[in-house]
Amino acid sequence: MSYPSLKITFLGTGTSSGVPMIACDCPVCQSPDKKDKRLRSSILVQSANTTLAVDAGPDFRYQMLRANVKHLDAIVFTHPHKDHVAGLDDVRAFNFFSQQPMKVFANEMTQEVIIREFPYAFYETRYPGLPEIQLTTIDLTPFMVGDILVTPVQVWHLKMPVMGFRFGKFTYITDANNIEPAEKDKIRGSEVLVLNTLRKEKHISHYSLSEGIAVAQELAIPQTYFTHLSHQMGKHADVETELPEGINLGWDGLVLNL
Template identity: 55%
Template sequence: MTITFLGTGTSQGVPVIACNCEVCTSPDPRDKRLRSSVMIEAEGKVIVIDSGPDFRYQMLRAKVRHLDAIVFTHEHKDHIAGMDDIRAFNYRQESAIDVYATTRVQEALKREFSYVFAEMKYPGIPEVTLKTIDLKPFSIGNILFRPIEVMHYKLPVLGFRIGDFTYITDAKTISEPEKQKIKGTKTLVINALQIEKHISHFTFVEAIAFAKEIGAEETYFTHISHRLGRHQAILGLLPKNITLAYDGLVLEV
């Protein structure tokens, strides 16, 4: 299975508009972070988790020519705003794109993209087939997804375990039963927003503690803000087997 980090930034991305901090002005390409998303390639399928505002550019940058499905973690704009740009795949593949989401997220998609789901279809609009996620495992082709419910302050958000790979974004707290679903994973991706306390995201210290608790062979931090610090500087503060993800990073797991 190939995992490509399409974006590793938080809701504003990095650099942040009009910010002159040392991270936002850094020449290091690893400090340029689009909104968080990953692409999974396995068993002949190409699947993207979340299509945020940068989805179009992420597809172009990664030279994606085919897409089978989008899986949504939750309904915040930095995770769904780019869904309109699946139109190119509709046209190229001559088919609708499967969209996997909870019923709550589906309702948000219907509000945000009302024209997609209207009875009167305007020519050229995105074509999607909604697939409902609950907390039960589901398959896309031969790829098994195991949903993991985490709390983003008071909002339930889904992470996913696919084989020995687990991807979690926008987590602040995770219950013990859900942690048990993660235990034994070999490659963990978890959000680490910033150094300072935050109401709805793991901080740097909290993410390290969680990574140590899970004990994966390798852990990558994502959903990173400019307040975390420069990529190169933060690497020196991380324990063994924990590192920062960056846009364009490719893993074979």
């Protein structure tokens, strides 16, 4: 199967508290290395004709400014946790310049939270300046955003189902600690995998570093990047020396052309 060329930008690679974490004096949070500065996890996916974001967390406004995003066709959501949905109000700027509602793709569970968190966006009586959002319900059926085919991959965040997504040769998985065999089959054949690994120690609902490495090696992905990293993982430069070939930590601002 042929896929359109895609540009992937890592908008954020940090966990829910970000790195540095507020009030923390640990060596990672105090590191001067730019790769140890991590906004909440999100990516930008761009073809020649379409631009979409995966998730819109608390740092969404700054991420759009930092990446110089002038037009956004859609936001595709993985799940309803605050660090993935809290910035949705800032689509108002895109509404203003495009004079179009923002297309939002999310499962029913995530939509319920979006409507509860941003009820004013769905009032029947409108007034100027409200965010305009067009909700589309997704399940495990592949769908199109412009000319980009999106294939959902269901993963488990402890007991919460979370949507990962495959875009051609690239697969993005965040907030997971278990992937069932049938869903792993959707990932196989990817050239690049992005996978959450919170820290080196085992966690109740995120992959640890060793668990993430095991998943990448099991699926035989040529290049894997880890995301959703906490300050507990350690400094970027130090952890990089411990990783097998073809596996690296992601960092904010990393750009892939596939």
